[in-house]
Amino acid sequence: MIQINKRLTKVSEYLNHNKLADIGSDHAYLPIYAIQKGLINKAIAGEVVKGPFLAAQQNTKTYGMTDSIEVKLGNGLEVIDETIDVITICGMGGPLIAQIIEEGQHKLNEYPDLILQANIHALPIRQVLQKIGYKIYDEQLIKDKKHIYEILVAKKGTMLLDEKEMRFGPILLKNKSDLFYEKWQRELESLNKISKQLEHHDDQIRYNEINQQILQIKEVLK
Structure with missing residues (x-):
């Protein structure tokens, strides 16, 4: 069984789908783990940088998953060319995640679920989700080592967030945990x-x- 860090483990708890597109997949850790755990059946591991792309290819071979995980080199959601029902984008800043979603929104016609983990500044993500017809269904804070990360789970729907909800997160604001x-x-x-x-x-x-x-x-x- 592949070992993944605390924040990716938390992201995986939201997976219960057929096909995943993991954008910025790095070493394809999340897709490999999710298949091993029976959380998904198939995956695309998308990577824009050659080094991590090769590492992801190597890992899928090592874990015998070349039939289940297709590793693709490409920018953002460009790597998606078939029906998928969930997209994960993890380990990036909020503005970059928002940009990837906005630039690739033509790939979201069938409204796959989105599980997004921002290292910093999640506000732009909420702005773009609202704009393109997604609703936030859950939000979590997770502390890994000393850093606090935000996880947003969105599905097709409408929402109208006020300024405070945009900044702090509608669900996080309601719950106000110790981590918050x-x-x-x-x-x-x-x-x-x-x-x-x-x-x-x-x-x-x-x-x-x-x-x-x-x-x-x-x-x-x-």
Whole structure:
């Protein structure tokens, strides 16, 4: 059995599908694990960088999965050319995940489920999901080593998030777990530092913007 890290294990808990497209698959760890666990039957492992693409090919051979997992070299959702019912995009920043979804939205005509794990800044993901007709059904925070990651699970549907829900996550905001407080407390500390640095600079717009964010976080953490 292949070993995968804590955040990919958490992502795998949402898989119960026939065919997966794992975008930015790196070493194809998630598809291999998901097939071994009987969570999916087949997968595409998409990778845009040659090194990880070759590593994914090697791993699928090592684990005897060349018939079940097709490793493809290509940018974002370009690697999808058939019906799949779930897409995972993990281990990237929120803005990049949002860009991949937006640029590849013509590949989402049949609305496969989306399981997205952002390393930082999930807000742009929520914006693009709302825009293209997806609804967030679950959100999780997961701490792996010292970093706190966000996982978003979306399916076809409509939602209308307000500014707070966009930033903090509609479900995370409702549940406010210990990890939620820890994540935003850290963010608050980092914004306070930036605010102090900007205090004596000319960039008044940025300074006001940062202070606005600080106020919003403080309000949510009350």
